[in-house]
Amino acid sequence: xxxxxxxxxxxxxxxxxxxxxxxxxxxxxxxxxxxxxxxxxxxxxxxxxxxxxxxxxxxxxxxxxxxxxxxxxxxxxxxxxxxxxxxxxxxxxxxxxxxxxxxxxxxxxxxxxxxxxxxxxxxxxxxxxxxxxxxxxxxxxxxxxxxxxxxxxxxxxxxxxxxxxxxxxxxxxxxxxxxxxxxxxxxxxxxxxxxxxxxxxxxxxxxxxxxxxxxxxxxxxxxxxxxxxxxxxxxxxxxxxxxxxxxxxxxxxxxxxxxxxxxxxxxxxxxxxxxxxxxxxxxxxxxxxxxxxxxxxxxxxxxxxxxxxxxxxxxxxxxxxxxxxxxxxxxxxxxxxxxxxxxxxxxxxxxx
Amino acid sequence: xxxxxxxxxxxxxxxxxxxxxxxxxxxxxxxxxxxxxxxxxxxxxxxxxxxxxxxxxxxxxxxxxxxxxxxxxxxxxxxxxxxxxxxxxxxxxxxxxxxxxxxxxxxxxxxxxxxxxxxxxxxxxxxxxxxxxxxxxxxxxxxxxxxxxxxxxxxxxxxxxxxx
Numbered sequence: 116x117x118x119x120x121x122x123x124x125x126x127x128x129x130x131x132x133x134x135x136x137x138x139x140x141x142x143x144x145x146x147x148x149x150x151x152x153x154x155x156x157x158x159x160x161x162x163x164x165x166x167x168x169x170x171x172x173x174x175x176x177x178x179x180x181x182x183x184x185x186x187x188x189x190x191x192x193x194x195x196x197x198x199x200x201x202x203x204x205x206x207x208x209x210x211x212x213x214x215x216x217x218x219x220x221x222x223x224x225x226x227x228x229x230x231x232x233x234x235x236x237x238x239x240x241x242x243x244x245x246x247x248x249x250x251x252x253x254x255x256x257x258x259x260x261x262x263x264x265x266x267x268x269x270x271x272x273x274x275x276x277x278x279x280x281x282x283x284x285x286x287x288x289x290x291x292x293x294x295x296x297x298x299x300x301x302x303x304x305x306x307x308x309x310x311x312x313x314x315x316x317x318x319x320x321x322x323x324x325x326x327x328x329x330x331x332x333x334x335x336x337x338x339x340x341x342x343x344x345x346x347x348x349x350x351x352x353x354x355x356x357x358x359x360x361x362x363x364x365x366x367x368x369x370x371x372x373x374x375x376x377x378x379x380x381x382x383x384x385x386x387x388x389x390x391x392x393x394x395x396x397x398x399x400x401x402x403x404x405x406x407x408x409x410x411x412x413x414x415x416x417x418x419x420x421x422x423x424x425x426x427x428x429x430x431x432x433x434x435x436x437x438x439x440x441x442x443x444x445x446x447x448x449x450x451x452x453x454x455x456x457x458x459x460x461x462x463x464x465x466x467x
Numbered sequence: 468x469x470x471x472x473x474x475x476x477x478x479x480x481x482x483x484x485x486x487x488x489x490x491x492x493x494x495x496x497x498x499x500x501x502x503x504x505x506x507x508x509x510x511x512x513x514x515x516x517x518x519x520x521x522x523x524x525x526x527x528x529x530x531x532x533x534x535x536x537x538x539x540x541x542x543x544x545x546x547x548x549x550x551x552x553x554x555x556x557x558x559x560x561x562x563x564x565x566x567x568x569x570x571x572x573x574x575x576x577x578x579x580x581x582x583x584x585x586x587x588x589x590x591x592x593x594x595x596x597x598x599x600x601x602x603x604x605x606x607x608x609x610x611x612x613x614x615x616x617x618x619x620x621x622x623x624x625x626x627x628x629x630x631x
Contacts, residue, residue: 121470121488121534142535149491149530150511162488164535191524195587215601216585217578218512220524221531353600451593 116152120161124168127294127328133163135296135324141165143187144221146214147230155240156231156247171225171328174199180334183292186225186327190280191216193224203336204445205283205343205362212347212454213279215354225327228281228291228307229319232274232384233262233356245271245316253316260421262358265430266414267383272316273420276308276385279454283345283362285386286376287336295325304330308385317384339364339376344440346433347380347454357381359430360454363437365396372396377413377438379430389413392434401442403435410434472537476500477546485533492536493517493528496543504544504573508603515602518574518581519543525581527601544573547580555626556580556619565615567606578602579616583623590617 124130134141138160142148151157165171171187176198184193190210193199200207214222236242236254243252255263255273263273281304289304302320311317321327342365349355360380366373375396378388392412399405410431417427436456470485476496483499493510496502496519508516510529517528520542547554556579559565566572578599588594595616596609604612 116489119488121532123534123537142532145532145535146512146527146530149532153511162532164532166535195585215515216582216598217515217518217525217527217601218530220581221526353597451591452597 117155117158117160119159121164122161123164123166127168127326130163130165130168131294131296131324131326133161134326136161139163139324141326143223143226144189144218145226146218146222147226151231151238154238156238165326176202180337182332182336184224184330184332186223186292186329188224189220190214190222190224190227191219194219200449201337202340203283203287203332203343204340204449205345205364206280206287208343208449208453209279209283209345209347209360209362211449212345212360224280224330227278228304228327228330229321230277233277234274235259235262237274245311246274246318249316255421257421260419260423262356262381263420263423264383265417265419265423265426266379266387267310267385268418268420269311269313271313272311272384274316274384275381276383277356277381278386279345279347279357279360279380282360282378282380282386283343283364283376284330284332285388286362286364286378287339288333290331290333291327292329292331293321293325294328295322297322299328301331304386305388310384338366338374341445342367342441342443343445344437345454346437346440346456348429348433348456352452352455352457359426359433361430361433361437363434363441365401365438365441367442371398371400372442373398375409375438377409377434379413379434382417382426382430387413389415391415396438401438406435406438407431409438470534470537472534474533474536474538475540476502477541477543483533488532488534490533491529492519492521492531492533492541495533496528496541502543502545505577506570506573508571508574513603514571514574515578516571516574518577518602520577520581523581523584525578542577542580544577547576554580555622556583556615559615559619559622560612563615563618564608564611566604566608566611571602571604571606575599575602575604575612579612579619582616583620588616588620590620592617 140159171185194210242254347360364376506516508514
């Protein structure tokens with residue numbers, strides 16, 4: 116690990132002044148940054164520790180239905196916040212399906228949004244990686260692509276966004292609140308991560324020195340609480356990144372889907388929301404055929420970026436399963452294995 | 468520039484001068500304080516061998532900068548036994564054969580103490596296994612570990628009833 120100066124500012128203003136210096140990097144939970152520093156992928160000259168900044172560790176449930184989550188709220192605390200989990204059960208389930216209890220105790224909301232792809236070639240300084248250093252190429256192309264994109268990729272980068280948390284958040288129209296040297300601004304999470312194009316590998320809509328201060332959910336977020344699920348397929352049932360994951364949320368009115376939200380994780384450089392599929396579901400009664408149509412719509416335009424064509428079919432099946440589970444209703448208690456298809460609350464085993 | 472930090476570890480205050488900001492909590496515990504019960508496994512947050520409690524919460528000490536937890540209260544495996552008597556979780560690991568080689572055991576035990584304090588798992592073995600999934604055991608003593616956590620949880624609940 117390269118050496119660095121350590122600074123612990125007391126106020127947001129001091130933090131942004133320090134974080135705007137060349138080579139500075141903000142530190143919160145550190146679960147991703149320290150890891151990246153240990154393998155020399157991240158080499159900051161100065162660490163600006165924001166963990167003591169006041170007022171950023173609260174979750175506020177407002178009377179108008181909007182929810183504001185401070186950037187320093189720890190993942191475990193948010194998932195365990197009863198009022199929040201009741202309003203946004205799919206977000207809580209996504210949080211609890213990510214990482215390990217120890218990591219969730221440390222990792223923060225803002226840090227989760229800022230985590231880097233888990234592409235093995237990004238993590239290896241000896242591999243070519245446009246995302247790590249633009250213009251060097253992409254060793255993932257033609258490499259091991261099991262965890263790589265099938266949507267929205269280009270030859271410059273085929274990496275996926277690894278977050279579980281961000282998948283239902285994107286579907287719920289979450290907004291990122293940002294402070295920076297030029298003042299505060301908001302960014303919709305759906306456009307916070309840019310997709311790669313032929314010239315550039317994609318990245319995060321955050322300028323150097325800017326800092327995420329909170330995440331805001333609009334007033335209708337809780338209207339999906341009765342029919343909300345997050346499902347995640349991975350190499351092992353716990354403590355693994357998604358091969359593909361799906362958030363499905365329905366607002367039901369008299370047996371009809373009044374409004375639907377669908378997003379996939381693990382398939383693109385950002386959580387992949389499908390407004391076309393959501394529109395297809397609107398004002399329709401849940402049925403197997405309808406869910407198949409919706410799944411086809413979500414995966415419209417999907418193409419393998421290597422030996423990962425299986426992820427397209429797998430994604431469709433997961434969308435169908437997630438919609439079925441959402442239609443059945445949110446479980447009263449968080450499943451013992453959050454987001455697992457191997458956990459059944461209906462007593463029916465999903466083991467093939 | 469050296470950084471001066473203060474940690475309360477297992478009830479004792481330690482004022483430590485860090486000559487390098489890169490020091491993780493794990494390295495400070497092992498190399499500076501001399502508490503080698505906390506193990507370095509992967510050093511990447513993947514195995515859980517370095518699990519300790521920081522202000523009562525289980526975390527990976529290998530992914531925590533020591534400077535960042537300045538002022539915190541830390542509990543390590545060395546801080547669990549009282550007056551020569553094993554903590555109920557330690558005793559339950561021995562009685563339920565919750566280990567083989569023992570390298571992951573301090574992390575497993577600290578994680579179990581954290582899990583029981585969180586109070587989310589109840590007596591469901593599936594929830595215990597999920598709650599312990601951040602601790603890898605290369606010897607695969609998982610059935611014994613699950614039993615030990617369930618057993619320890621019962622003992623701690625009984626102790627609470629007696630003292631209440």
